[in-house]
Amino acid sequence: MRRKRKEVKLPKERRKDSRMNEEDKVVVELLSSVDVPPEKRSLNALTKDISPGGVRLMTNMNLPVGTLLRLEIGLAKRRKLIQAVGCVRWSRSVYEEELFELGVEFNQISPEDKFVLLEHTYRKK
Numbered sequence: 664m665r666r667k668r669k670e671v672k673l674p675k676e677r678r679k680d681s682r683m684n685e686e687d688k689v690v691v692e693l694l695s696s697v698d699v700p701p702e703k704r705s706l707n708a709l710t711k712d713i714s715p716g717g718v719r720l721m722t723n724m725n726l727p728v729g730t731l732l733r734l735e736i737g738l739a740k741r742r743k744l745i746q747a748v749g750c751v752r753w754s755r756s757v758y759e760e761e762l763f764e765l766g767v768e769f770n771q772i773s774p775e776d777k778f779v780l781l782e783h784t785y786r787k788k
Contacts, residue, residue: 683784684712687739689720694731694748699724708765710736715780717749717768725763726751732767743779747772 689708693699708722718736726732728751736745748771757764772780 683714685740686710686721687713688737689718690735691720691722692733693726694733695729697726697730711764713738713780714784715769715777717752717766720765720767721757722763722765723761725754725756725760726765728752728754731770734767738779738783741779741783745772745776745779747776 687710689710691706691708693704693706703724706722706724708720711719711721713719713736718734730751732749732751734745734747734749736747737743738745747769749767749769751765752768753766755764756762
């Protein structure tokens with residue numbers, strides 16, 4: 664007699680959009696009143712993945728959830744510059760409080776830039 668296998672339920676994917684795993688350069692400008700000196704209100708980051716709805720960034724500054732950011736993302740493969748305003752949704756340390764990952768959801772993005780991201784993430788590989 665065969666035993667029934669126990670069904671393992673995987674966590675449900677909460678993201679609406681497909682993501683593209685890649686590293687692109689990003690210039691981040693802090694728009695929220697985060698307690699940092701004026702010279703640190705602009706920082707550099709790299710994307711870890713990107714979608715039409717948001718981006719996962721790698722940076723050397725931990726930003727609190729809710730921080731509003733202006734982003735300039737250089738899509739190297741497309742040779743396009745994407746501009747968006749987004750909000751930090753999550754943050755975690757990945758290396759001894761020196762390197763951080765941030766999940767940023769786009770709040771404002773032009774229809775043209777959104778279309779570029781749609782083409783970029785859904786294109787045939």
